Amino acid sequence: MDDFWSGVGVDLHLEPDASAGRRTGLERALRDAVRDGRLAPGTRLPATRRLAAELGVSRGTAKAAYDQLIAEGYLTARQGSGTDVAALPLDGVSAAAGAPRARAPLFDLRPGSPDVGTFPAAAWLRALRRAIATAPSLAYDYGDPRGRIELRTALSGYLGRARGVLAPPERIVITSGYVQGLALLARVLDGGTFAMEDPGLPFHRDVVRRGGGRVVPLPVDERGACAGRLPSVEADAVVVTPAHQYPTGVTLHPERRRALTDWARARGGLIVEDDYDGEFRYDRQPVGALQGMAPGQVAYLGTASKTLGPALRLGWMVLPPHLVDAVADAKLHSDHHTESIGQLALAEMINSHAYDRHVRACRLRYRRRRDQLLGRLGARQSVRGVAAGLHALVEVPDEAKTLARAAEEGLAVGYLGEHWHTPGDGGRTQGLVVGYGTPRERVYPEALEALGRVLGSG
Structure with a gap:
């Protein structure tokens, strides 16, 4: 039949x-x-x-x-x-x-995500309606690979006042997130050597390698990335998280910031600044972006994934002038351009200051969560990286044993050992990478109680 x-x-x-x-x-x-x-x-x-x-x-x-x-x-x-x-x-x-799914944890304190339950649905819907009502018909056609001019113009003003970034609209490229931006740079620097923080996110190293780049480790200490090591590794680019290093949480020291920009000018190298959670600073004014010190040497990458939600797939690159055309061409041949309607909605949110209001509300909420974490663990635990961001590093004497106790409690957490370039080397700091952005508001106190039991502090 x-x-x-x-x-x-x-x-x-x-x-x-x-x-x-x-x-x-x-x-x-x-x-x-x-x-x-x-x-x-x-x-x-x-x-x-x-x-x-x-x-x-x-x-x-x-x-x-x-x-x-x-x-x-x-x-x-x-x-x-x-x-x-x-x-x-x-x-x-x-x-x-499909195979049976693994049982979801009772409590999720893994890093990397915000509390998506706080997504500003009403504000987004208002912005979306206004954007659609005023969008020209050409907004529904194929567009500029750099992104909609409305969003690039809105970001130019926002990044300048909120992050100290020199961001003319013509030097901004809209992406579907940080990962795409990093992949585009790896393609443009075809075969180039990227120095990447050690410890750092393994997935980002994979992105660079798949894009044709070579990866070498750049050690991180209590002052951030060790910029003085760069001349010895002969890198073409260095990828850093200066506002809140991932995963240790340290902020790049001013001397290291100057050393990085000096290296880039002398070597003709590129600094890739991952400003993934730079808006969330709790104890003082947010540290300005590194890009403001050397706009001609820094590719600044930001995203709405931590402020609004990863599902939007909206990110941005502010590029040195000599890289704009090459990155735009790589973007064109990657996916032509990022979807347009979400770009228009985000531009509307930024221009109406609804985005600023949401970020401020989130900053207060996450600071309360940070304070609850510190209050629960108390002085008995060494907790680092709590001045900013959505995660903290809790030092432990034995990661394997601690993770086993966490599994017994139904608690999911990150751990430092999975972030080293060469796992298994002895003598390194061991710790849990605790994300306090992920849990919903109602379960967060219970998650902290479980963490306290795992760490033996209650």
């Missing part, structure tokens, strides 16, 4: 076995589609009359096939509500539908 597409409710693709007979062939095709996950639980199926017409069988044949699968538990039906795919037990689904 020929393949068919139903025009009712959902598009339904089946391949009934004609040799088995019309009814049996239809039963098997439906059963197999449910078993292997092509028909997901809750999917509404076409009415028997329409299904029969599409297949060229009698309505009685279609109804008999439905009735048989209802009896077997593959489908459910209620009078007047149609026929749906039933929710099968996990062991009744074939391996093709």
Whole structure:
């Protein structure tokens, strides 16, 4: 029997076995589609009359096939509500539908995400409505690979006043996040050597390598990245997190900032500044971006992932003049341009200062959480990197044993050992990387209690 597409409710693709007979062939095709996950639980199926017409069988044949699968538990039906795919037990689904998922932790204190429950849905919706109401028709067409001029102009003003970045709109490229920006730079510096902080995020090292770059470690101490080591590694670029180093949490010392910019000017090298959570400074005025000291040597990368949410996939690069065209060309051949409507909405939020209000509210909320963390752990624990950001480093004598206790408590945390360029070297600091942005407000106190039990402080 020929393949068919139903025009009712959902598009339904089946391949009934004609040799088995019309009814049996239809039963098997439906059963197999449910078993292997092509028909997901809750999917509404076409009415028997329409299904029969599409297949060229009698309505009685279609109804008999439905009735048989209802009896077997593959489908459910209620009078007047149609026929749906039933929710099968996990062991009744074939391996093709996916392996059983690992059990989610009771408490999630892993770093890397904000509290997405605080996403400003109402403010975003207002901005989206205003943006769509005023958007020119060309906003729905292919656009400039650098991004919408409305957002680049809004960011130019915001980054200048909030982060001290020299950001003319023509030097800004909008991306789908930090990872894409880093990947674009790796492509542009084809085959270049990138010095990257040690410890640092392994995934970012992988991004550079996949983009064609070579990665060498740049040690980090209590004053931040050791810029004095750069001449010996002969790097073409250095990737740093100066406002709040990830994962140790230290802020780059002013002398190190000067040493970095001096190296870039003397070597003709590029500094890639990852300002992933620079807005969240708690005890004093936020440290200005490194880019303001050397706009011609620094590629500044920022993102809305920590302030609004990672799902928006909105980031930005402020580039030295000599890199703008090359990065824009790489962006063009990567995905042409980042989606436009979200860009217009973010521009509206920035221009109306709704973005500033949201960031200030988040800064207060995360400071309270930081203070709760410190209050719960007390003076018995060595906690570092708490002046800014959404995570802290809690030193422990034995990561493996501590992580085992955390697993027993149903607590998920990060750990320092996974961030070194060469894991397993002895004599290094051991610690938990605790993200206090991730949990929802109502479960955060319980998560802290679990952390206290793991660390033996309560």
